[in-house]
Amino acid sequence: MTTRRASPNAARRNEASRRATLTAAFDLLQEVGYAKLSIEGIAARAGVGKQTIYRWWPSKGAVVFDAFLLLSESAEGGPPVLPDTGDLEADLTAVLLATIEELNDPRYDQPMRALATEIAHDPELAAAYAERLDGPLKDAKRQRLRSAQQAGQLADDLDLDVAVEMIWGPVLNRWLQRSGPLTADYIDRVITTALNGLRPRPPAAG
Amino acid sequence: MTTRRASPNAARRNEASRRATLTAAFDLLQEVGYAKLSIEGIAARAGVGKQTIYRWWPSKGAVVFDAFLLLSESAEGGPPVLPDTGDLEADLTAVLLATIEELNDPRYDQPMRALATEIAHDPELAAAYAERLDGPLKDAKRQRLRSAQQAGQLADDLDLDVAVEMIWGPVLNRWLQRSGPLTADYIDRVITTALNGLRPRPPAAG
Structure with missing residues (x-):
């Protein structure tokens, strides 16, 4: 005070x-x-x-x-919320398409790289980022997955933290390490692979 | 010449x-x-x-x-190879445990952060990294997954590039962004989630 x-x-x-x-x-x-x-x-x-x-x-x-905090404040009023149409795949696709549009935009690419690499070298900044910028966003991601889980679309025993990292981690990593292009096709493959898993799936009954 | x-x-x-x-x-x-x-x-x-x-x-x-290239050369003779005991989960666990041991080691943490953040800002270095350092390693990872795929342990239509990113991307991202601890338990959860996928799986028949 x-x-x-x-x-x-x-x-x-x-x-x-x-x-x-x-x-x-x-x-x-x-x-x-x-x-x-x-x-x-x-x-x-x-x-x-x-x-x-x-x-x-x-x-x-x-x-x-x-x-960055000002940027995220002005973009929306309250805390971030992910779209929830009931169709998880479509909602994740829409969100990730918006993400790669931003990551592929030269106006944001450079500042976001600066933030990401400062975080990599500065534990205090990383803690502030986790709490104030990434935290509310991660809550929103978890919340969207929880809603799908309650609808029976995701496994009951799914670890939601790991599930969030499974969808967003590869995209962020590919962007930061410049290890491949961020395209709509890539997003599709990430979402499909994360949802289905690497193991063979028996064809759905009924 | x-x-x-x-x-x-x-x-x-x-x-x-x-x-x-x-x-x-x-x-x-x-x-x-x-x-x-x-x-x-x-x-x-x-x-x-x-x-x-x-x-x-x-x-x-x-x-x-x-x-870094010298370091990876002196560690092993030829190109890198992942263990292949026939048990994919055990082999991935062994490899990822070795990875997080290195990432958690202060002797390597700082130099590897330096390399990762230089790559983030320098497209030319990123290309050299992709070709000379990460390339051979990614080949080895894909090769291990391909062998599991041929044994019927992974889906026939699996995209091996995305599968590799699905297993290693979250770990690298968590390390670089300091978004959580890299523990044996975390590795288990990443591997299980990647292999099973986010969707519910019917109990295996037989």
Whole structure:
């Protein structure tokens, strides 16, 4: 709790500076990449004092993280929810197609790589990411699978955490390691293989 | 083909310098991380001239890459092969346990993160990695699955590339994104889920 409160005008100005900083950070990430991103550069682009940025964020990694948080906030109102039409395969396909569209978009590819590789090297950022950005998304994924499980479409004893990783892990890994193209056909094959499993399946009765 | 050959003594000296350079690069990666790794530092540690290193490698990324290649060369003689006892689940478990032992080992964790994140940012390095380091390993993984497929243990129409990603992708992704611990129990759950699939399976007849 703060004991001193900013006046409404000051609060508005602070919020405007915060948003300008985060937007500038995201734009610069696309243009110059993470290695060349600097607090100085962000301050100049945002028209905000360098000291202001240092007062609010301990590092450029923290600024970048909040820039992603702002992006996910503005995209939707409440916590993320996956579509649930009752057709699991169709819903997963729609979600993963949207994911690869983003991953294949040069505007997002570079910033998202920067975030992913910073997480790989920074356990603190990884914990913040898991809690604030990836956590709500993973809840939504698990929730969609749970609903399919309750409808009898997924195995009763399925480990939902592992099931989520089974569907999203290969796609993220292929993107990050550049080990193959992310296409609609690939998405189909991942979903089919994850749902059916590697072992032979007897033809469904009835 | 080279038209001029070094004398046997010079060739031996070159090979010794090459190995000293790659060993120094790998050791320094563990100690200082990729960002602080420099050709100067490698040269000093290896007792090799900076110019010699620049003559053989265009960048520190290329040195690091060859350090990993040396590591994989010295570990085994020919191309990698996965164990094949006829029991697919046991063989995959043995291989993945060895993988997470390496990923959980601080001596390897940092250098492998450096390689993985360099690949994420450098398409040329990613292509070299796919061809020279990951390629032979993926062939071995596909080969093990193909042998299980021929034994009727895997589905006839299984996409072996996707199947390989289904088993290894979640593990690599969890490690790189630090999204959970890599334990023997986790490995069991990944293998079981990948083999059985997410959908309910009727109990096997007979």
